[in-house]
Amino acid sequence: MAFTTKTSGPMSEINVTPLVDVMLVLLIIFMITAPVLAHKIQVDLPQPNPNVVNPPTPLEPIHLKIDPSGAFYWNDTPVDELGLKAQLAVIAQQSNQPEIQIAADDAVAYQYVAIVLADAKSYNLTKIGFNEAQ
Numbered sequence: 001m002a003f004t005t006k007t008s009g010p011m012s013e014i015n016v017t018p019l020v021d022v023m024l025v026l027l028i029i030f031m032i033t034a035p036v037l038a039h040k041i042q043v044d045l046p047q048p049n050p051n052v053v054n055p056p057t058p059l060e061p062i063h064l065k066i067d068p069s070g071a072f073y074w075n076d077t078p079v080d081e082l083g084l085k086a087q088l089a090v091i092a093q094q095s096n097q098p099e100i101q102i103a104a105d106d107a108v109a110y111q112y113v114a115i116v117l118a119d120a121k122s123y124n125l126t127k128i129g130f131n132e133a134q
Contacts, residue, residue, distance in 0.1 A: 056096065058098070058099070059096060059097075059098035059099075060098060061098055061099040061100070061101045061129070062074065062075060062087075062091070062098050062099070062100050062101065063075055063076070063101050063103065063131075064084075064100055064101065064102050064103070064116065065103045065104075066102065066103070066104040066105065066108050066112050066113065066116070067105055067108065068105045068107040068108050070108065070109065070111075070112045072084050072112075072116070074087055081115065084116070084119065085119055088100075088119055088120060088123045088125060089123060091123070091125060092123035092124060092125060097125060097126075097127055098127065099127040099128070099129055100120065100125065100127065100128050100129070101128075101129045101130070101131050102116060102128065102129070102130050102131070103130070103131040103132065104130075
């Protein structure tokens with residue numbers, strides 16, 4: 001008796017036995033290592049200090065606007081350069097100094113911003129910020 005086999009193309013079935021063997025080995029490895037990774041570690045956490053004093057609330061910032069012509073506006077009040085120096089001198093005398101937020105127009109010459117920064121530096125003011133001009 002002669003048996004004939006027909007091989008008409010590649011076999012389309014996958015052999016899952018090696019896949020199952022690998023999965024079982026991985027399952028056993030994870031079952032062994034999971035309890036080892038779950039051991040407890042003692043951690044000393046910092047305790048809160050009950051004597052902490054809250055910092056004072058910051059003062060309302062001062063808005064200094066410089067328009068394209070170089071005019072200064074201290075909280076929307078027009079001031080000249082001498083008035084600006086006087087206002088900065090008053091702020092320099094305070095123990096808790098407010099922040100000065102400078103809003104210079106895009107078209108303003110840097111010379112006017114430099115004047116404000118130089119005056120603030122001469123009075124040892126350190127809280128200076130910049131905003132976009134409206």
